[in-house]
Amino acid sequence: MNCSRREFIDGLIKLGIGVPIVSGLSPALNALLEAGLPAAALAEAGQSIRKRNFPIDSFPEAQYYKKLPDGRVQCNLCPNLHIYKESEVSFCRTRQVYKGKLITLAYNNPCTINLDPIEKGPFNHIRPGTNVLALASGGCNLRCLYCQNWDISQSQPNKLNTFDLPKEESKKALEEKECKAIMWTYTEPTVYPEYIKEIAGYTTAQGVRNLICTAGFVNPEPLKDLCKTAEGFAVALKAFDEDAYIKIGQQSLKPVLKSLETIKAAGKWLEVVNLIVPTYNDDMGTIKEMCGWLKKNLGSETPLHFGRFVPEYKLKTLPPTPLKTIEQARQTALDEGLKFVYTFNVAPHEGNNTYCPKCGKPIIKRLAFKILENNIKNGTCGYCGEKIAGIWA
Numbered sequence: 001m002n003c004s005r006r007e008f009i010d011g012l013i014k015l016g017i018g019v020p021i022v023s024g025l026s027p028a029l030n031a032l033l034e035a036g037l038p039a040a041a042l043a044e045a046g047q048s049i050r051k052r053n054f055p056i057d058s059f060p061e062a063q064y065y066k067k068l069p070d071g072r073v074q075c076n077l078c079p080n081l082h083i084y085k086e087s088e089v090s091f092c093r094t095r096q097v098y099k100g101k102l103i104t105l106a107y108n109n110p111c112t113i114n115l116d117p118i119e120k121g122p123f124n125h126i127r128p129g130t131n132v133l134a135l136a137s138g139g140c141n142l143r144c145l146y147c148q149n150w151d152i153s154q155s156q157p158n159k160l161n162t163f164d165l166p167k168e169e170s171k172k173a174l175e176e177k178e179c180k181a182i183m184w185t186y187t188e189p190t191v192y193p194e195y196i197k198e199i200a201g202y203t204t205a206q207g208v209r210n211l212i213c214t215a216g217f218v219n220p221e222p223l224k225d226l227c228k229t230a231e232g233f234a235v236a237l238k239a240f241d242e243d244a245y246i247k248i249g250q251q252s253l254k255p256v257l258k259s260l261e262t263i264k265a266a267g268k269w270l271e272v273v274n275l276i277v278p279t280y281n282d283d284m285g286t287i288k289e290m291c292g293w294l295k296k297n298l299g300s301e302t303p304l305h306f307g308r309f310v311p312e313y314k315l316k317t318l319p320p321t322p323l324k325t326i327e328q329a330r331q332t333a334l335d336e337g338l339k340f341v342y343t344f345n346v347a348p349h350e351g352n353n354t355y356c357p358k359c360g361k362p363i364i365k366r367l368a369f370k371i372l373e374n375n376i377k378n379g380t381c382g383y384c385g386e387k388i389a390g391i392w393a
């Protein structure tokens, strides 16, 4: 018997099988996530947007590059400052030299349109319990050994099966899904800033929030431009040690620290994620040093999420991070004076909750990404009245 994709998905829901649209999480967390979202809303995400293949001459000229006297071009979007000759595709796969110009291959063509809980960013301090339109185009300028989305992050955007999502369609998608925010996620958004700025500029004017989940390996000027249209950033700080950074993601730590400071200086909401990978970045002394740096340079109210590694991609033989390590790291961060420290990819766990830094009561209780109870009143603790950092309205 033939049936449409929609009918197939509805059938899965009726059978209690769920909708496998959420990538980048352990199966157990996917199950929890699905339990926390309206199944019909999940099933419908991205269904009405057309798919399309984009010819090379439909892509616009990239920003953040210069032409060199010998005819080559130099990209200055990220600290790699790569130089390319005619027809070469960039290391991050989102840019190509075409007819003497650098063009962006990630424009109007996301490969993923999902409906996600905002907590998946992770953003625990922005409008808890709301859903966001999660968008991603192919491409990334890191090479993380544990990438959970390697099939899209390590692909050229115009070689993927893509949606046709110009800015006008983004408005339609937001209205259909009743979302008030877009989250750029799954791959590395900072390697397609032209598209983000186009969509964000258009949707922000209509009261839509744009949030960016990034590894932060980007130069300050393009990042400052992104800050003009984005309201919040979740930055994955891969390690606090140069050798570990290179080993995990083949990039460097210092530019990421600079990005964290740039976002903070721009007055944007910022949450930091540190995925702890056994034997790579689990030294508690270095974690303590990292927490001290975060407190000193970003403030004690910057949320920090310790993520649990699950074997993936090129690290399939490593065991998952022991729960004890995650708990030790969380305690270390609290001892260092950070006020909001979370466990990510571990549930159920007390580290899923938000606690009032003054009275210590749990003001938001969570099960993974699902909000069980929210006792924040007008941005303050519902028990003692302490102001809680975040965007709550």
Ligand code: SF4
Pocket: 075, 076, 077, 078, 079, 080, 081, 082, 090, 091, 092, 093, 095, 141, 191
């Ligand atoms: S953004 Fe891409 S092309 Fe530009 S320097 Fe970085 S990796 Fe190279």
